[in-house]
Amino acid sequence: MKPKRVTIKDLAKELKVSPSTISRALQDSYQIGEETKKAIWELAKKWNYKPNLVAKRLIKQKSFTVGVIVPEVSYYFNATLIKGLEDILLKEGFNLIICQTHESYEREILHCEFLMASQVDGIISSISGETQQMSHFYNILEAGMPMVLFDRGFNVPNVSKVMIDNVEAGRVAVAHLIDTGCKRIAYLQGPESLPIGNARKKGYQKALAEAGVSFDRKLVSHCKFGSDMGFSNAKKMLEMPEPPDAFFCINDRIGMGTMAAIREKGLRIPEDISVIGFNDEPYAKLLNPKLTTIEQPAFQMGQEAAKMFFYQLKTDEPEILTKILPTKLIIRESTKGIVN
Amino acid sequence: MKPKRVTIKDLAKELKVSPSTISRALQDSYQIGEETKKAIWELAKKWNYKPNLVAKRLIKQKSFTVGVIVPEVSYYFNATLIKGLEDILLKEGFNLIICQTHESYEREILHCEFLMASQVDGIISSISGETQQMSHFYNILEAGMPMVLFDRGFNVPNVSKVMIDNVEAGRVAVAHLIDTGCKRIAYLQGPESLPIGNARKKGYQKALAEAGVSFDRKLVSHCKFGSDMGFSNAKKMLEMPEPPDAFFCINDRIGMGTMAAIREKGLRIPEDISVIGFNDEPYAKLLNPKLTTIEQPAFQMGQEAAKMFFYQLKTDEPEILTKILPTKLIIRESTKGIVN
DNA sequence: CTGAAAGCGCTTACAG
DNA sequence: CTGAAAGCGCTTACAG
Structure with a gap:
């Protein structure tokens, strides 16, 4: 076989010519006679x-290939960002090799090495939930290979990246909750190790402070x-002596689990409890x-990351670039009307 | 740069030895002296x-690499199947290159050629929604490259594959709807070109026939x-003169859109309309x-596909294998209790 | 225990 | 217009 x-x-x-001639003919080189070319193409x-x-x-x-490393390809954000990447890369004749870490630091390193x-001509990467140490990324840079980080790589120094303003996005989300009359706002942050979650937490605290609401760590x-x-986390919070009247969730999936937990408690959304998500996933x-959420321009982030890759590929001494893309609050039904 | x-x-x-020695030392060959090895490793x-x-x-x-082609990496089924693939392949030291077609026939061909x-040492592939013609797959086989198809490749002849019994799964889903008292059962099939949808339709018709219910093509x-x-399709059906009292949806995502359409009409699930999905996606x-659905063993299908790949890789004249994995009806709240 | 040589499949200066 | 030669970075029979 x-x-x-x-x-x-x-x-x-077969054609009794040299390999060089074949190679050139296949590239349609002007150096080769039309008849020879034709014969070669035919064969x-x-x-x-x-x-x-x-x-x-x-x-x-x-290689005309770029490696893409994401925690999980099934996350809507990553899948959409990859589409943005493809949108730019495929047009230029580049293929992408998609790798997932499943949030494992070890696999992230293995993928970088592989x-x-x-x-590959470059690497475009997010960061796993376990990753604390970035030397595998700096190795890439030192090898002179183009690299751009996105999303969770927002706070890695001396690397080009495309990101959103997570602090501001968190602030906006929580400010909306406050504007609609919520007082005890919980934050379902996801893995503690993710800087992205901590940045949004800063925004959460900022919004609280701006409204003169004191921060209660039990609500995170x-x-x-x-x-x-996030179903069980939300459930636990709901059983606290002083339960929250709103949830800010790190993504819509967790928002969904939260909504299920609220329903299970027999509470109404948003009358009893408000919920805001993050990402504006299709569902x-x-x-x-309908879930109120923060929209992130994932597709566009992918496009920008791809462009940064090309910039690095084609520039002799490329600058380190940081691109911050805007987010947007999408108000739907899971939060209340704005109180004056 | x-x-x-x-x-x-x-x-x-640097070490004033031959490249052969370096190569062998790096492979820890028994042929090389310990000291030489040590010096080489150090440098x-x-x-x-x-x-x-x-x-x-x-x-x-x-290459110790296998190519995986899926329509869309963000589909839960595909993402989970890929995990099953990884579960087997990574252990054996193989990497996977994940490619998505976004349902485009043309890209599927490009990926196969790339x-x-x-x-790569083999290709494990689903099939795009547009694909009618399979010669790109037969090319792989003719080149002597291991290949296995899964899911939507269930009906391609002379290729090894892992699949479920789509006819039976469709029959079971619809029979459940009938058992719970539904009479006018709609089928939201997804893209017409997908054989997988047509197979489930056969099951749908079979269940109808078994119950003596006549088939109405307007319900597909x-x-x-x-x-x-599927939101707008479901909505349209709900506006028919004789609307359905149940929906069989080709997947849970479409089930979700259907539920939203039903709610928008002010109807109750399952009292007025029952809904059954497919896949048992996490949400x-x-x-x-909670959505009643048909569970598909996606992870296990991935494992089986990977095993088939290894069988082909390691066998001289491998047989063409077909593995059919079982599905399971998961009854939840979006369908009614069983009527006697 | 180590090295020189050939080769994987291709490309491309260098000659002619 | 075509070919012989060298080489990309590695491996591995074949010698010694």
Whole structure:
């Protein structure tokens, strides 16, 4: 089970020309006579010749491939960002190799090494939930390979990145809750180790402070991004002596789990408890009630990240760039009307 | 911006030994003296030598990499199946290159060609919504490359595959609806071109026939797997002169859109209208009401597909295998109690 | 225990 | 317009 593949040499032998001629003809080089070309093309087609990209990469020292590392490809944000990446990269003839860490630091390192060893032309990466130490990323940079970080890489110094203003987004979300009359606002932050969650927490605290509401650490809760979706965390909070009257959730999935927990308690949304999510995932507007959330321009972030990659690829001494994209509050039914 | 990478030659020159010795020492060959090895390892470490996988692949004619092609990586089914794939493949030291077609036939072909030209050791693939013609898959087989199809590849002849019994799963879903007293059962099938949807439709018709209910083609509707999630299709059906009293949806996402449409009409689930989905996606149990659905063993399907790949890789004249995995009806709140 | 040579499949200066 | 030669970074029979 391994029919030998046809190579340039095979074609050369058959046509009694040199491999160089075959190679040039296949590239449609002006140096080769029309008739020779035609004969070569015909045979190549007939024999179903396909160039071996591995050999081409070795010689060209380029792969026209970029590695993409995300925690989980099924997260809506990542999937959408990848589409933005593809939108730019495919047009330029680049392929992407998508790798997922499943939030494992170890796998993130392995993927970086694999991609570098595979001689990709660059790496575009988020950061796993476990990652504390960034040397695997700096290795890439030191090897002179283009790299851009996005989303969770927002606070890694000396690396180009595309991000949102997480503090501000958190502030806006919580300010909306306050504006609609909520007083005891819980924050379901997701994994404690994620700087992105801590940045939004800063925004949460800022909004609280601006409204003169004191911060209660019991109202911040951590959970994994698992399939439980914050359901049990929200439930626990609801059973506190002084339960929250609103939840700010780190993403819409967790918002969904929170809504289920609220319903299970027999409470109404938003009359009894308000909920705000993050991301504006496609189902947010189909939930019952429809979920208020913060929209993040994931597709556009992907496009910008791809552009940064090209900038680095094509520039001799590229600057380190930081691009901050805007977020937007989308008010729907899971929060109340604004109180004057 | 391209510090030259250190190669075996560089190490050889520095240590005044031959490249062969370096290569062997790095592989910890018994042929090399301990001291020589030690010196080589040290320098390799000090200089941060990393083997060039591209060169290794060219010479070994193996890549320890398998290509995975899915329509959309964000579909829960695909994401979970990929985890099953990883579960087996990573243990054996294989990496996966994940490619998405976004339901485009053209991209599916491009991915197949890219993966083959990149000399992956095998391809594990679903099928895009547009694909009618399978020659790109047969090319892979003819090239002697291991290949296994899954899910939507269930009806492609002469290829190894892992699948579920879509007809039976459809029959079970619809029979449950009938058992709970539903009479006018709609089927939201998704893209018309997908054989998987047609197979489930056969099951739908079978269940109808078994119960002596006549088939009404007006109750079958097609839609894209877009972000609308079947919302508008369901809405249209609800506005028919004789609206359905139940919906069988090709997946839970579409089930979600359907539920939203039903709510918008002011109807109750399941009292007025029952809904059953497919896949048991993680949020199904968090919806309001909780969604009844058909569970598909996506993770296990991935494991089986990976095992089939290894079987082909390691066997001289591998048989063509078909593995059918069981599905399971998960009864929750979006369908009524069983009527006697 | 170590090295020289050939080669994986391709490309591209250098000649002619 | 075409070819011979060298080389991308590595591995591995073949010698010694």
